[in-house]
Amino acid sequence: MKNFNFFIQYILFKILKGTLMIFPEKTRFKIAESLSILSYKLLKSRRITTLINLKHVFPDKSLSELEEIAKNSYKAIGKAFVGTLWLDKYVNKKGNFIVDDPKMVDVMKNNTPLTAANMHFGNMEGLLKIAEELNVVTVGKTQNNPYVNKEIIKNRKCFNITLLQRSPSVGRELVKYAKQGRNIAILTDQKGSGTDVTFFGEPTISPTGITSIACKFDRPLFLVYCVYQKDFSTRAFIKEIKKCEDETLAFKDKVQITTQNMIHEMEKVILAHPDQWMWMHDRWTFYRQYKKGTLRKDLADFAKTLK
Known part of the structure; x- marks a missing residue:
C-alpha cells in the first residue's frame, strides 16, 4: 500500500x-513563489521558527520587516526546488547563470583537489553548474518517495557529478573519494553532529565533514553560493575560507577553528542577503525551546505575538 501511495x-x-513546463520560465518561477507564500501561511510551526530565527539575528527590525524577509526567503526556496525540474536548461541558457568573479573558477580549477562548502541559500541547486566543471563528489538528501528520489537524482547527475545519498556511511565514502583525489562539496550550514561554534552570537553545533577533509588532506576550502536576482537569473559567488594552519594544535582544534572561520563567512553572506537563506530550519533549537517553555525571554515574548 505504501509503494502504491508513493507511485x-x-x-x-x-x-x-x-x-x-507549458508556461514560460518566468511564469513558472512566479507560480513557485505563490505556492511558497501559501506554505508560509499554512505551516505555522515553520513560520514561527522562521520569524524567531530572524528576530534573533535582527533584533531591531519590526515584525513587518521580518515578515518581508521571511516571505522572500520562502520564495527563494520555492524557486530553487521547482527550478530543479529544468535545471540543466536553466543554467545553460544565456544570461541565466553568471559567476560574479569568473577568475575564481580558474582559481578553483588550479587548486584541485579542493573542498567546497555551500549553503541552503538562493539557487543552491544552481551550484551544480560550477560542480560540473570540477567533477565534484557531493551528497544529496534522500527523498522519502523512491520514485521522486530517482527523478531528482537523474536531474542532478546530468551535471557530471558523483552524487552520494545521505546515510550513516556517507562520511567514509567521502573520505574514500578524497583519498582518490576527487573534489568534495557539501551543504554545511545547518545543525548536525560536529564541533562547537558561535553562529550569530549563539553557541551551537556545526557539521565538520568538509572542514575535516580540508584539514586532513591539506586542501583549499571555498565557500560557494548563489543569489537569485530580480529577473530570476542567478549570480554565483566564490570565496576562499582561511584554514587553521597552526601545526602545534591538535587536529580537532584545527578543524574547530576552520569551521568557525567558515561560519563567520556564512554570517557575512547571510547578513548581505538575508532573504536568500533558509530560515525555516530550527538551527538554534529556538522553536523546540519555545515549545518547552525554556526559550530566552526576549524571543519568547516575541513568539507569543505571532499568529
Missing part, C-alpha cells in the same frame, strides 16, 4: 512538472 504521488509530481 500516486510520483504521478502527481510528473503531472505538476508537465503542467509547469
Whole structure:
C-alpha cells in the first residue's frame, strides 16, 4: 500500500512538472513563489521558527520587516526546488547563470583537489553548474518517495557529478573519494553532529565533514553560493575560507577553528542577503525551546505575538 501511495504521488509530481513546463520560465518561477507564500501561511510551526530565527539575528527590525524577509526567503526556496525540474536548461541558457568573479573558477580549477562548502541559500541547486566543471563528489538528501528520489537524482547527475545519498556511511565514502583525489562539496550550514561554534552570537553545533577533509588532506576550502536576482537569473559567488594552519594544535582544534572561520563567512553572506537563506530550519533549537517553555525571554515574548 505504501509503494502504491508513493507511485500516486510520483504521478502527481510528473503531472505538476508537465503542467509547469507549458508556461514560460518566468511564469513558472512566479507560480513557485505563490505556492511558497501559501506554505508560509499554512505551516505555522515553520513560520514561527522562521520569524524567531530572524528576530534573533535582527533584533531591531519590526515584525513587518521580518515578515518581508521571511516571505522572500520562502520564495527563494520555492524557486530553487521547482527550478530543479529544468535545471540543466536553466543554467545553460544565456544570461541565466553568471559567476560574479569568473577568475575564481580558474582559481578553483588550479587548486584541485579542493573542498567546497555551500549553503541552503538562493539557487543552491544552481551550484551544480560550477560542480560540473570540477567533477565534484557531493551528497544529496534522500527523498522519502523512491520514485521522486530517482527523478531528482537523474536531474542532478546530468551535471557530471558523483552524487552520494545521505546515510550513516556517507562520511567514509567521502573520505574514500578524497583519498582518490576527487573534489568534495557539501551543504554545511545547518545543525548536525560536529564541533562547537558561535553562529550569530549563539553557541551551537556545526557539521565538520568538509572542514575535516580540508584539514586532513591539506586542501583549499571555498565557500560557494548563489543569489537569485530580480529577473530570476542567478549570480554565483566564490570565496576562499582561511584554514587553521597552526601545526602545534591538535587536529580537532584545527578543524574547530576552520569551521568557525567558515561560519563567520556564512554570517557575512547571510547578513548581505538575508532573504536568500533558509530560515525555516530550527538551527538554534529556538522553536523546540519555545515549545518547552525554556526559550530566552526576549524571543519568547516575541513568539507569543505571532499568529
